[in-house]
Amino acid sequence: MDTLANLALGFETAMSLSNLLYCLIGVFLGTAVGVLPGIGPIATIAMLLPITFGLPPVSALIMLSGIYYGAQYGGSTTAILINLPGESSSVVTALDGYQMARQGKAGLALATAAIGSFIAGSIATVLVALFAPPLADVALRFGPAEYFSLMVLGLVASIVLASGSLLHALAMIVVGLVLGLVGTDVNSGISRYSLGFPQLADGIGFVVIAMGMFGLAEIIANLENEATRTALIKHVTGLLPSREDWRRILGPIARGTVLGSALGILPGGGALLASFASYSLEKKISKTPEQFGQGAIEGVAGPESANNAGAQTSFIPMLTLGIPANPVMALMIGALMIQGIQPGPSIITEQAPLFWGVVVSMWIGNVFLLILNLPLIGLWVRMIAVPYHLLYPAITVFCAIGVFSLSNTTFDVHLMALFGLIGYVFRKLGCEQTPLLLGFVLGPPMEEYLRRALVLSEGQPTVLLQEPLSAFLLAAAALLLGSVLLPAIRKKREQTFVSEG
Amino acid sequence: MPIRNPRDFWAGAIYLALAIVVIWVGRNYQQGTSARMGPGYFPVVLGSILALFGVVSVVRSFIRPGEPIESMAWKPLVLVLGSVVLFGILLDRLGLLIALPCLIIVSALASRNSRLDVTSVAALIGLVAFCALVFIKGLGVPMPLIGTWLGG
Numbered sequence: 001m002d003t004l005a006n007l008a009l010g011f012e013t014a015m016s017l018s019n020l021l022y023c024l025i026g027v028f029l030g031t032a033v034g035v036l037p038g039i040g041p042i043a044t045i046a047m048l049l050p051i052t053f054g055l056p057p058v059s060a061l062i063m064l065s066g067i068y069y070g071a072q073y074g075g076s077t078t079a080i081l082i083n084l085p086g087e088s089s090s091v092v093t094a095l096d097g098y099q100m101a102r103q104g105k106a107g108l109a110l111a112t113a114a115i116g117s118f119i120a121g122s123i124a125t126v127l128v129a130l131f132a133p134p135l136a137d138v139a140l141r142f143g144p145a146e147y148f149s150l151m152v153l154g155l156v157a158s159i160v161l162a163s164g165s166l167l168h169a170l171a172m173i174v175v176g177l178v179l180g181l182v183g184t185d186v187n188s189g190i191s192r193y194s195l196g197f198p199q200l201a202d203g204i205g206f207v208v209i210a211m212g213m214f215g216l217a218e219i220i221a222n223l224e225n226e227a228t229r230t231a232l233i234k235h236v237t238g239l240l241p242s243r244e245d246w247r248r249i250l251g252p253i254a255r256g257t258v259l260g261s262a263l264g265i266l267p268g269g270g271a272l273l274a275s276f277a278s279y280s281l282e283k284k285i286s287k288t289p290e291q292f293g294q295g296a297i298e299g300v301a302g303p304e305s306a307n308n309a310g311a312q313t314s315f316i317p318m319l320t321l322g323i324p325a326n327p328v329m330a331l332m333i334g335a336l337m338i339q340g341i342q343p344g345p346s347i348i349t350e351q352a353p354l355f356w357g358v359v360v361s362m363w364i365g366n367v368f369l370l371i372l373n374l375p376l377i378g379l380w381v382r383m384i385a386v387p388y389h390l391l392y393p394a395i396t397v398f399c400a401i402g403v404f405s406l407s408n409t410t411f412d413v414h415l416m417a418l419f420g421l422i423g424y425v426f427r428k429l430g431c432e433q434t435p436l437l438l439g440f441v442l443g444p445p446m447e448e449y450l451r452r453a454l455v456l457s458e459g460q461p462t463v464l465l466q467e468p469l470s471a472f473l474l475a476a477a478a479l480l481l482g483s484v485l486l487p488a489i490r491k492k493r494e495q496t497f498v499s500e501g
Numbered sequence: 502m503p504i505r506n507p508r509d510f511w512a513g514a515i516y517l518a519l520a521i522v523v524i525w526v527g528r529n530y531q532q533g534t535s536a537r538m539g540p541g542y543f544p545v546v547l548g549s550i551l552a553l554f555g556v557v558s559v560v561r562s563f564i565r566p567g568e569p570i571e572s573m574a575w576k577p578l579v580l581v582l583g584s585v586v587l588f589g590i591l592l593d594r595l596g597l598l599i600a601l602p603c604l605i606i607v608s609a610l611a612s613r614n615s616r617l618d619v620t621s622v623a624a625l626i627g628l629v630a631f632c633a634l635v636f637i638k639g640l641g642v643p644m645p646l647i648g649t650w651l652g653g
Contacts, residue, residue: 168558
């Protein structure tokens, strides 16, 4: 019955008029920015982050979650309407969604995505409410060794599920960890790697890196292959699924929800994997697999549900362990820390209204998404039609002002430009930026936990293998890493990501 | 010996260079012992791991062939990043009302589709007005409208 009492507390927090309003604004802004071509959820959240800083922590996190759902839905909208997935997890949606749009069934595809997301999101919210507290209880018993090993596992899992070269993904994690060193060392108080810049005493801002590498570098890459895009669809009609459609989508939605909820908890790109897994599952069990890729509604319903369920459950490791499952969650952790809240297992007890308020607002956000997006599809279609050459100078403006507003110094603006350059160069060299971002977020806590673990063991690094749970986590990490190195699995992994592009 | 995978080679070179900087700068920080990690302990560990990845990547670039590096898009790169740097330089000195249009115009030059027409001028004015109202008046971000050089 505890869960019910907790959910009641959550409703009390989330249903306050101001929080409802922030959630609604978040969903609206997130969708509005998310449907703009060439802006993924990470860039959307990074750009909108500054406007939440003036809010109390609960409202800020509720608004950010709203932005996140909105941005994801916006990404699916562009995927369906113009075959331009804003993020990797809507790549799958584009496969059949765009074909449906070409057959004049864009409205149906969008409605299916919204309905699937809503059902999946509602179920996943309940799962978060049920499973986060026991997980946090377990995590409270974690010692520093377990935490360190858990973070190692998280980092390894994130690259195994990512695309591209394993060597470079590993190296990019270390580059991220190195960037995390910059700033004042908490133990000795000395300033490390600040290279004489007093502005670096507090470390490099997470948003500075994220906006530089994902915002600016992305713009440059988009301009490189600038094409004149023509919006295919002018009017979207025929929104509501027929009885026959309902019959076809309910199964995929249910299966997608289960897959997504399970994979979303995994550290690493769980949601991405979930939408791929759901798509191949639906194709496999379908009686008409040849329809997939030709506009099969199941191919939209399943992956979209899986994606949204995964997005929701990825909050579990973020809120209870302080470990980001993906770069978006890393941004959320950054936002919480700016608010003075350290995510971790004690957050559920110490910040009960915040935790439960966010959980409930997830569901409310999904309701808003459904009631806001279907009537507003006309508006989104018009926004998609905004030409990129009018759009990207505005994105640049919001990146620059956004970064300035975090620290009120132009130093960070220049630093962001530098990370834009670094991000672009790494892109050219085929190095993924996501592992870098996760490494950057996890670097400082990893150092601290390692230090504490070694103090307790009097300097014996073997402590990481002697504690059973820690050893288990490290073994899991090694197993994952080893599995990628096996030729058979490596080939399969490469194929998966080739078919994605 | 020819480089067969330029991407691996240059990525490895970057890792190595960064690793050397990390270890070189970090030599001044106290190492401590593993039981009492000093501020220099973790950096040296990371630097060594990164150096290892760098060496592996460089060595591999001579053995395993790979794709060439696509040419850099210098024009958007310089103009977009330059517009941001320019904004950072001008903001305090000339104020938002001048720094922001500079950012917008310089970055817009990066696209071959940009035209000087009514739409783009209106968009520019609208964007500057929006930022001045929302960020300075609304959110209270301490950016000067008129900079110090202009007596603001």
